[in-house]
Amino acid sequence: MKIYTKKGDKGLTSLINKSNVPKDHQRVESYGTIDELNAHIGMLRSLSSSEEVAADLLLIQKTLFTVQTLLAVDSDAPCKLELPQLNQQDIDFLESKIDAMQGELEALKSFIIPGGSQLLSQCHIARCVCRRAERRIVALNRMQDVDERILQFVNRLSDYLFVLSRFFQKKST
Numbered sequence: 001m002k003i004y005t006k007k008g009d010k011g012l013t014s015l016i017n018k019s020n021v022p023k024d025h026q027r028v029e030s031y032g033t034i035d036e037l038n039a040h041i042g043m044l045r046s047l048s049s050s051e052e053v054a055a056d057l058l059l060i061q062k063t064l065f066t067v068q069t070l071l072a073v074d075s076d077a078p079c080k081l082e083l084p085q086l087n088q089q090d091i092d093f094l095e096s097k098i099d100a101m102q103g104e105l106e107a108l109k110s111f112i113i114p115g116g117s118q119l120l121s122q123c124h125i126a127r128c129v130c131r132r133a134e135r136r137i138v139a140l141n142r143m144q145d146v147d148e149r150i151l152q153f154v155n156r157l158s159d160y161l162f163v164l165s166r167f168f169q170k171k172s173t
Helices: 026-047 051-071 088-102 120-143 148-172
Strands: 013-015 020-022
Touching: 020 026, 026 051, 026 120, 051 088, 051 148, 088 148, 120 148
Parallel strands: none
Antiparallel strands: 013 020
């Protein structure tokens, strides 16, 4: 099977439930930005020397595949496939990790300038891409309903990435 189909040469792509949309459709922008975020988190995972954080990031990456899948389905068209689900436990996982890391940090007293090391910079790059993904999904939600758990998960993930940068900073000093 060839990797190229030539079906996208005219600027269209197929969603999971066979709807055709332009490649710049808000739905494609949403799951495409999640894909970009997933790649940045993969880089972050490879830079982390903490096995626990690396395991957490891998779990987050797997959850992002679920988010991508759900965003790649036209909510106005029927879907015959059994889709993975995003659960409250996925959101609770991020919240518990945020709470645990914040328990080791001092109260934030000023803005944080991104940088300091490749690891810290990658945390902030991932956080910024996550925020962009969130904006794309909010825009999509104005067009077609998006599961509120997707918005909650992505919002919490940007918080997690911010706190993770502070956590790594503390561990490096």
